[in-house]
Amino acid sequence: MSFSGFIEEIPGLSVDSFREENFEKSSTFFLTHCHTDHTTGLINGFLNHIYANSNLILYCSSESATILKNMNPEHTNLLDNIIWTLPFNQNCFIPINGMSVGVTAIRANHCVGSCMFLFRTNESTVLYTGDFRFHWFELMDIKALHNNGWPIQLDNVYLDTTYLKQITYNFPTRKKAIHLLLNAIDDFLEFTAGQRIVHISRPANIGSEIIIQSLARKFNCQIHVDDECYNFYRGVEPVFSCMTNNPNNTFIHMCKPGKPGTNHFCNSPAALKIRLSAQWYAIQENTNWVQWEGARAVNIAHSMHSSRKELKAFLRYFKPGCAVALVIPDGYYQDEIQVELDYIACKAYNN
Incomplete structure (x- = not known):
């Protein structure tokens, strides 16, 4: 500000x-x-x-x-x-x-x-x-x-x-960005054998509510966040019911690694790493809204502004x-x- x-x-x-x-x-x-x-x-x-x-x-x-x-x-x-x-x-x-x-x-x-x-x-x-x-x-x-x-x-x-x-100048709508996110996870799950682990970087403690609810609805599971984030949402429905602070309860993680309530799943080399960012795309001046970096890392344009x-x-x-x-x-x-x-x-x- x-x-x-x-x-x-x-x-x-x-x-x-x-x-x-x-x-x-x-x-x-x-x-x-x-x-x-x-x-x-x-x-x-x-x-x-x-x-x-x-x-x-x-x-x-x-x-x-x-x-x-x-x-x-x-x-x-x-x-x-x-x-x-x-x-x-x-x-x-x-x-x-x-x-x-x-x-x-x-x-x-x-x-x-x-x-x-x-x-x-x-x-x-x-x-x-x-x-x-x-x-x-x-x-x-x-x-x-x-x-x-x-x-x-x-x-x-x-x-x-x-x-x-x-x-x-331009970003995909939030609805479009979430659609791209869900498709990226679908593609990863389709071509990955063995343990399923997805980690999505969360830029702030507050602001990922629509993403969390969309993920929970699509994959019929709660989304793991660290203890601090989990406690911030107590009493805020319907998003709170879509979250868990137990990393063993789900395969989708939006925790910040190293914080209380996380474990090795969040840093696993087998995980699909997803970065949702507007600033990264602005710096890169990249108009490709989905950019894969190998088979286990992807950047997706997403703006809250x-x-x-x-x-x-x-x-x-x-x-x-x-x-x-x-x-x-x-x-x-x-x-x-x-x-x-x-x-x-x-x-x-x-x-």
Whole structure:
């Protein structure tokens, strides 16, 4: 995250940022999802300020609330006191700095519990996407961003620009990537005799839910993850029932080798090693979405963030008055990413 967390149109509000300056200027906080680059400082920040300002509030989805408590069991009482959960696709009115602000949480297609926030005041309508992933044909299905079937007018969009750069112009849809994954495993099983072992690299503790559920459904088995990941998902159904922390219960592993709850199966030379990655393909500038390295290793393009092509489609569809870059990709400066975003947004608006 590069964004400061402040929504210019609504003073007193911070999103996904828990630095000292945010606690000095804000009393109302929003969390889009539980990846650590969005939660840095959250617990310590609230601990440091809660006694001086008992009115501090954190809004997030119920799934994110559960995961936050699982990640920080020693601070459950604190989180119970500060968290207010928001239902998806329901407009709620929240008092912020003397204003009544309409807030709608919208699923962001990024990880479990992840949401975009639509903020409405008498003066403006603002969308904060957080990390999100939508293909162009999915945009018309976001009901909270439509009125009588037409896109609502957005005055400003705070946009996930993780893959705005040109080398990440396009990725397969998440559905397509999972289809490629399942086919790769089928091919391996068909031509492999003896012990069946599959290990899929998991880039983060949270975010592989759709993959885990698809694997469990296809191969009629639970998916093995390490103890830490397993505990993070307690109470988060239906994904939790698709997981196991016992490596002997299944042939498909998505654990991080070396962590508690893993064993020799996860590092077996007989295993099919699968890497799901967007960044690897961006660095390689490879447009082949499935790339085998011998008979037991395969790379598959998979992104949890919108590609440049999808970002252009999003801006062309909703035509916001302006857009603010949330993320500055490695090797780029904030000014040049914002200039590029301004150019794309202006071009989209005029088309």
